[in-house]
Amino acid sequence: MKPLGEFEVWFLTGSQDLYGDDVLRQVAENSKAIAAGLDGSESIPVNIVWKPVVKNPEAILAACVEASSSDKCVGVITWCHTFSPAKMWIAGLQALTKPLLHLHTQFNRDLPWTEIDMDFMNLNQAAHGDREFAHIEARLGLARKTVAGHWQEASVQQRVGTWTRAACGLWEAKHLRVARFGDNMRNVAVTEGDKVSYQMAFGVAVNGFSVSDLGDAVLAVPIARVNELVAEYEKTYSVVPSLLAGGKDRESMLEAARIEIALRDFMVAGGFGALTDTFENLDGLKQLPGIAAQRLQAEGYGFGPEGDWKTAAMVRIVKVMSKGLPGGTSLMEDYTYHLDPKDQKILGAHMLEVCPTISDKKPNVEIHPLGIGGKADPVRLVFDAGTGPALVVNIMDMGDRFRILANEIDLVPPNKAMDKLPVGRAVWKPRPSLSTSAECWLTAGGSHHTCLTRAVDIEAITDFAEMTGVELLVIGADTTVSGFKKEVRWNEAYYHLARGLR
Ligand code: MN
Numbered sequence: 001m002k003p004l005g006e007f008e009v010w011f012l013t014g015s016q017d018l019y020g021d022d023v024l025r026q027v028a029e030n031s032k033a034i035a036a037g038l039d040g041s042e043s044i045p046v047n048i049v050w051k052p053v054v055k056n057p058e059a060i061l062a063a064c065v066e067a068s069s070s071d072k073c074v075g076v077i078t079w080c081h082t083f084s085p086a087k088m089w090i091a092g093l094q095a096l097t098k099p100l101l102h103l104h105t106q107f108n109r110d111l112p113w114t115e116i117d118m119d120f121m122n123l124n125q126a127a128h129g130d131r132e133f134a135h136i137e138a139r140l141g142l143a144r145k146t147v148a149g150h151w152q153e154a155s156v157q158q159r160v161g162t163w164t165r166a167a168c169g170l171w172e173a174k175h176l177r178v179a180r181f182g183d184n185m186r187n188v189a190v191t192e193g194d195k196v197s198y199q200m201a202f203g204v205a206v207n208g209f210s211v212s213d214l215g216d217a218v219l220a221v222p223i224a225r226v227n228e229l230v231a232e233y234e235k236t237y238s239v240v241p242s243l244l245a246g247g248k249d250r251e252s253m254l255e256a257a258r259i260e261i262a263l264r265d266f267m268v269a270g271g272f273g274a275l276t277d278t279f280e281n282l283d284g285l286k287q288l289p290g291i292a293a294q295r296l297q298a299e300g301y302g303f304g305p306e307g308d309w310k311t312a313a314m315v316r317i318v319k320v321m322s323k324g325l326p327g328g329t330s331l332m333e334d335y336t337y338h339l340d341p342k343d344q345k346i347l348g349a350h351m352l353e354v355c356p357t358i359s360d361k362k363p364n365v366e367i368h369p370l371g372i373g374g375k376a377d378p379v380r381l382v383f384d385a386g387t388g389p390a391l392v393v394n395i396m397d398m399g400d401r402f403r404i405l406a407n408e409i410d411l412v413p414p415n416k417a418m419d420k421l422p423v424g425r426a427v428w429k430p431r432p433s434l435s436t437s438a439e440c441w442l443t444a445g446g447s448h449h450t451c452l453t454r455a456v457d458i459e460a461i462t463d464f465a466e467m468t469g470v471e472l473l474v475i476g477a478d479t480t481v482s483g484f485k486k487e488v489r490w491n492e493a494y495y496h497l498a499r500g501l502r
Contacts, residue, residue, distance in 0.1 A: 003324025004045040004168045007074045009101075010067050011035035013053045014060070014084030014133060023123055027081045028053050030107040034079070034151050043154070043161035045324055046074065046168065054084075060092035068097040075099035075167035077160070080129030081107065082122070086136035093140055099167045099467045100144040101160065102137060104130045105151040143466050165456065166463035169321035172273065173468075174203030176302075176313060179272040181211045182281025184307030190447040191308040193397030198310070201402055201470055206309045209266075211277075215284015217262035218255075229257040233291070237381065239365040249367045249377070252287065256379035259285060260292035267301060274302030274312040279351070279373030288373050290352035290380035291365065294424065297355035303331050304449065305353050310395045314451040315355075318393065321464070327454030328357025332392060332426060334448050337434065338415070344434035345412065345427050348392075348452065352380045354424025358411075358454055360386035368422045384418075385426035385452075387411045392430075392450035393461055395470075401495050404465050405446040407437050407475040408458055426452060431477045440475045440484040471495055 013031035015024060035050035054060045067073045075098050093100075106126040137144055145163050149156040184191045195206045230253060233239060242249040267275065275296070279288050293303045302316025311331060318329045331353055338345040351370060356363045363383035370378050393406045409428040418425060430437035458474055465472035471491050475484065 002045050002047065004165070005047060006072070007046040007164075007168050007171065008049045008070070008072045009046050009075045009077055009164050009167065010063075010073055011038070011048055011050050012063055012067075012076055012078050013051075014078060014080040014089070014129065015053050015055050015082045016084055016088070017055045019082060019122070023082070024053065024055070026123060031079070031081055034105070034107065037151055038077075038157065038160060041157040041161065043157040044164055045161060046164045048077070049073075053081075057088040057091060060089055061095060064092035064096040068095060073098060074171045075101060075164065077101045077103050078133065079103045079105060080126055080133045082125055083129040084133060086132045089133065089136050090140070093136065093142060099163070099170060100137075100142060101163050102130065102134060102144055102146045103151065103160065104134075104146060104148040105156070109150045109152065143469055145463055145466060159459065162456070162459045163463045165321040166460050166467060168323075169317045169460070169464050170203075170467045172320040173313070173317050176204045176273045176316060177271055178204060178206040178274040178276065178302070178309050178313050178316075179267065179270060180206060180208045180276045180307060180309055181214055182276075182278040182307060183208070185278050185280055188306060190396055190445075191304075191306055191310070191449065193310055195309070198397070198402065202313070202468055204313045206313070211281050212284040214262055214266065217266065218258045218285065221258045221261045225261055226254050226257045229261060230254060233257070233365055237363050237365045240367070243365060243367055243379065252367050252377060253365070253379050255286050255376070256291050259287070259289050260295060263289060263292050263296060267296065272301075274304070274309075274316040276304040276307050276309050276312045278305065278307045279375075282373060282375055285375065287376045287378040288352060288370060290378040293353035294355055294381045297330060297353070298357050303353055303355070305331065305350060306449075308447075308449050310397070311447070311449045311451060314393060314395055317464070318451050318453050318456060321460055322453060322455030325455040327386075327390075328355065328359070329451060329453040329455055330355030330358045330424070332450045332452035334450070339434075343415075345429055346409075346434065347414075348426040348428065349421070349423045352378055352423060354426070356381050356383055356424065358385045358390075358426065358452060359383040359424070363424070366422050380422070381424060382422045383424050384414060385411050385424070386454065387413055388454060389457070390428065390452055390454045391456070391458060391461065392452050394447045394450045396445060396447055398445070401499065402470050403444065404461065404470055404472045405441065405444045405475075406458060406461050406472065407431065407441060408477065411454070431475070432479055436479060436481055437475050439481045440473075440479060443481070443485055443488055444473050
C-alpha cells in the first residue's frame, strides 16, 4: 500500500479525432505507459489512474466532471501527446474543481536523429500541443502547477509526487473538522480570525465544544483503560521515577492518561482531525493536556494551543501531506533567541505540547510545575528535535484574506544541554539569517505559533497555496528584506484586485 494509496490522481491525455485510429492507438498505449510509470514511482504516494485519451469537447467535459465528482480523485494530470486544439478544453477546464498539474513531457526522451520522419513528428508533438493547451490554461487564469521534463526523470517524478501530496493536503482540508475546547486566549490578535472566510478558503470546519463535557468524560474513563495506556507510556518512553508505580506523582500520570483517552474518544466519535485547547478554559480538567496533545499529534492529529485553530489545522494538513515521509511535524512556537552575532539561533518550544515526531530519540516522560493556568502540574514528553533542514509555516487572517508565511530553516543541536527546560525543544538557524528572517517575518505580520515540519519542503506548501489561491510569502536562502517588503506591497495590491468587488 502506498502512503496515500486511498487517493487517486487521474492522468488525462489530450488529442483529437483527426489523427486516425493507428496514431490514436499509439497515443493511448504511450500514455498508459507514462501513467503506469508514474504510478510505480516511489516518489509518488497516490495511485495514478490512466483515463482514456480525450479527443473532443464532449469527452473532455465528461472526464473533468467525473474527476470533480469523484471523492477519491484528489487531482488531475493533463498532457497532450499530440496537438489537442484547446478551445475543445474550455468547458471541461471550467467544470474542473480539482487541482490541476500540467505535465509537459513526451514519451521518448531522445530524439531519434537519424530515423526521424514526419510520422514521428506528428505523433510526438507535445512541444507544441502542450503550448496550445497551456495557452487556454493561462487564458482561463487557472491555478495549476506546470512540470516540464521527461517523465522518467527522478526530479520530474519527485515534483509530481510533491504536488500529489499537496493535493491530498487540500482534500484533507476540505474534509477536516477542528474541535475547539475553550476560545482563543483572551486579547491575542494573531490566533483570531474569521472562521467562515477560513472555511470558504480552505474548506476546514472549525467549531467549539464545552470543556466541562470533556471533564465529565475524563471522570468516566475506566481504570483498566488508564492502566493499559500508562503501561504503553512506560514501554514507549523513559519515565521519571516519581511517575512510576509507588512514586509521589503517580496519580498525575494516571490523570494525564485519563485526559488522553477522553480526548481521543472525542476526536474519533466526532470525526475530528485537529483540536485546540487553552489554559484559560480548563473547567473540569485537573491539568492542561500535555502528553495527550503530544501523543495525539504523533498519531496524526493537528493541535493548536491557546485556541489557535489555524495552526491546529495546518499541523493536521501537513501531517497528511507528509504521510510515509521521515521527519515529523509539530506545533511550534518561536520562544527566545541566541543573539551571538557569529551564531544566531532561535529556540522554539511550547509550554508542553510539542509533537515528539520531530525528535530522533526516545522522549522522557516528566512532571513539572506550570506557572500559567493555575492547575495541577502537567505530565509531558521532554526531548530535543532532530537536526537538518525544516520549515516553519504559519497562516494568518489579514482581515480581507488569509496569508501563508513560511521560513526555510536548519535545525541544529543546542549549544549545551538544556536540562532545566523540561519541554519539547527545537533550536534552529533560520534562512538566510536570523535578522533577515525575523525582519521579514515581522514585516509580514507572522505569528509566534507555527507548524514546524521536517517532512516536506517548501514546494509542497507552494503547491498547496496555489491550489487554494491563498497568498504565500516565503523567506529562504535568497530572501532580502528590501525584496520581501516589495513583494508584500505588490501582493497587497494583487490580492485586493484579484478578489474583485463583492
Ligand atoms: Mn503559545
